[in-house]
Amino acid sequence: MTEGSQPVPQARLRALHAAPPRANGRFVLYWMTATRRARWNFALERAVGLARELQKPLVVLEALRVDYPFASARLHRFVLDGMRANERAFAGKDVFYYPYVEPAVGAGKGLLKALAQDACAVVTDDYPCFFLPAMLARARTDVRVHFEAVDSNGLLPMRTAERAFARAHDFRRFLQRVLAPHLAQPPRQNALARVHLPRLPGLPGDTSRRWPRADARLLGGTPATLAALPIDHAVAPVDLEGGAEAGARVLRRFVGERLEKYGESRNDPDSEATSGLSPYLHFGHVSAHQVLESVAAHEGRSRAEIGGSATGRRAGWWNMRAPAEAFLDQLVTWRELGFNACVQVPGYDRYESLPAWARSTLAKHADDERPEAYGRARFERAETHDELWNAAQNQLRRQGVIHNYLRMLWGKKILHWSKTPRAALATMIELNDKYALDGRDPNSYSGILWTLGKYDRPWGPERPIFGRVRYMTSANTRRKLRVDDYIRRWSSQA
Ligand SMILES: Cc1cc2nc3c(=O)[nH]c(=O)nc-3n(C[C@H](O)[C@H](O)[C@H](O)COP(=O)(O)OP(=O)(O)OC[C@H]3O[C@@H](n4cnc5c(N)ncnc54)[C@H](O)[C@@H]3O)c2cc1C
Structure with missing residues (x-):
């Protein structure tokens, strides 16, 4: 790819406060929340562009809270690995990288507001799910200067499609019509190459005292530093390195x-x-x-x-x-x-977002007798009668991932063995968001709702519990795939 000098496409920018950048601020702030990388990042590129225009230093704030849902040693460690990598990536560049790790619930409150008071403009990431949209909406009251969110999520700027697509086929055809010009506008691989900005000597004393920059020990994410944080330690770090x-x-x-x-x-x-x-x-x-x-x-x-x-x-x-x-x-x-x-779709993770045919066929079979009915705790502990399902759940608990094909089976069987489809949905979201490294993502909810019929079509024959929702069984999976080694590897909970 060539390192173009084209501006960040308008379709990726969303104004949160349209006021012009304040020329007498001290720096431009990039508040990195979802696009946690120093390269291929439209938001960073946008912030660099503003800093160059204004000839001001650039501050990159990457913060890690302790109070978001499912905050755990596993997720913290992966994010901290990423913060360490970012610190290395920004070293020697004309950027003030400011990693902040919240030590206690609420300790980080006020940090964004304090920085924004000194800023010419604030740029942040535009991410469409989990707690991030609500956090951005709240931040609008703290940030009184030019404030914009930048979409670095996909190949297509996510607001380009003006409607929700119900089928992958239709979305694919839409992409095939509109994607080519967006492919020609990638982010710069290295937005800081050959960029010279004034350097910020340091943060104001009261800011660095109250919200100290995370040091190497904290970013190291060792068991001892993680143990001091009020997060879920039962969901342990995995071997996979983040960043x-x-x-x-x-x-x-x-x-x-x-x-x-x-x-x-x-x-x-x-x-x-x-x-x-x-x-x-x-x-x-x-x-x-x-x-x-x-x-x-x-x-x-x-x-x-x-x-x-x-x-x-x-x-x-x-x-x-x-x-x-x-x-x-x-x-x-x-x-x-x-x-x-x-x-x-405002309720993208809700049962109501299922297509009408799926809700109706599941409702018709709501009172069908379940061959097994497990509560969330039995599912969580991988204590079902099915060793393949238990292996998939153990992989999720121990490794933070499930192989894609088995993930489909995992979801389908939770539907089969839960008292109601709504209970199945809640169990899937809880377990996936809690244990999966890739959970809390748009694809968490699209994948989970797919097991209940979203993006799919009615299938025959009509069956108990599933109705016309696509059916999967462990027995069929075992016939189709070689799973014996997989079961052996993941048979134990610890
Ligand atoms: C019940 C259920 C829950 C799921 N939860 C998540 C989740 O929390 N996070 C998540 O990213 N994906 C989720 N998926 C989709 C899919 O299982 C994973 O994206 C895939 O297994 C990730 O492995 P990979 O990176 O090796 O994928 P690869 O096969 O290498 O695919 C490359 C990338 O394409 C995307 N992708 C692949 N398959 C799918 C798919 N079916 N739907 C959407 N995107 C896909 C992912 O971004 C993936 O990283 C879920 C699917 C199901 C059925």
């Missing part, structure tokens, strides 16, 4: 070693054919544009060579070989469909 550097390594390894077999083996739990990128995409450690760049380079295609006619068909549009096209269909069509729902 933009680790994410780039995972991407390189996938494209170099596994992309070739993605199409044929992505459903096989033992072949490790999928990318493993979802936690990095979720925390903003890796960019969808960066992934596309890497896949396209591997396929020998430039961005200008991508695009064909809008048929809605899965294969052919990207002008690449079959495994790359299959992968990009997941990364773009399915991933960005989830963002479309979060932007367009």
Whole structure:
């Protein structure tokens, strides 16, 4: 990709306070909340642009709260890995990187307001789900200067589609019609290259006393430093390292070693054919544009060579070989469909967001006898009668991920064995958001609601409990896939 000098596309900008930037402020502030990376980041690029125009220092505040739902040692460690990587990435650049780790509930309150009082303008990330939209709405009362949110989430600016799409096929066809010009406007790989800004000597004394910059010990995320934080320690850190550097390594390894077999083996739990990128995409450690760049380079295609006619068909549009096209269909069509729902559907994670046919067929079977009826705690402890399901839940608890195919089965069986479909939805959201590294994401809710019929069509024959919602069984899965090793590996809870 060439490092263009084009401005950040308007379609990615959302004004939260339209006042012009204040020329007599001390710095431009980038409040990094969701796009936690120093490269391929439209929001950083926008903040750099404002700082250059105003000839002011740039402050990047990356904060980690302790009181958001499901805050745990696992999620903290992954985010802290990312903050350490960002500190390295910003070192030596004309940026004041300000990592802040909240030590106690409420301790970080007032930090944004204090910084914004000194700022010319504040730029932040635009992320459409979990607690972040409400946090941004509240921040508007604290930030009285020029304030804007920037969408770095996907290849398509997420507000471009003006309606919610009910089927992946229709969304794919829409993407095939509108995506090409957006592919030609990627973020700069390194928005700080050859950029010279005035440096900020330091924060005002009272700010750094009250909200001290996280030091190497805190960012290290050792067991002792994590133990001091009021977060859920039962959800323990996993071996997977977080951060933009680790994410780039995972991407390189996938494209170099596994992309070739993605199409044929992505459903096989033992072949490790999928990318493993979802936690990095979720925390903003890796960019969808960066992934596309890497896949396209591997396929020998430039961005200008991508695009064909809008048929809605899965294969052919990207002008690449079959495994790359299959992968990009997941990364773009399915991933960005989830963002479309979060932007367009106010209750994107609610039962009511299911299509009418799914609600009606599930209602018709609401009183069907359940072969087993487990409460949330039995599901959580992986104490069902089904060893394959238990293995998937143990993988989620211990490793923070579930293989994609088994994740579908995991959800379908929670529907099968819960007292009601609504209880199934609540259980899935709770367990996925709590344990999955990639949880609390637009694709958490789109994936979970898919198991109840969203983005799908009615299937026959009509069955107990499921009605016409697509049915899956462990027995069929065992016939289709080799799962014995998987079950052995994940049979224990600890
Ligand atoms: C019940 C259930 C819950 C899910 N919860 C989540 C979640 O919390 N977070 C999450 O990111 N995905 C979720 N998914 C979607 C999917 O399971 C994961 O995105 C995928 O398994 C991640 O593994 P990977 O990165 O190796 O995927 P790959 O196969 O390598 O795909 C590359 C990327 O494409 C996207 N993608 C792949 N499959 C899907 C899909 N079916 N739907 C949407 N995007 C997809 C992801 O961003 C993924 O990282 C869920 C699916 C189901 C059925």
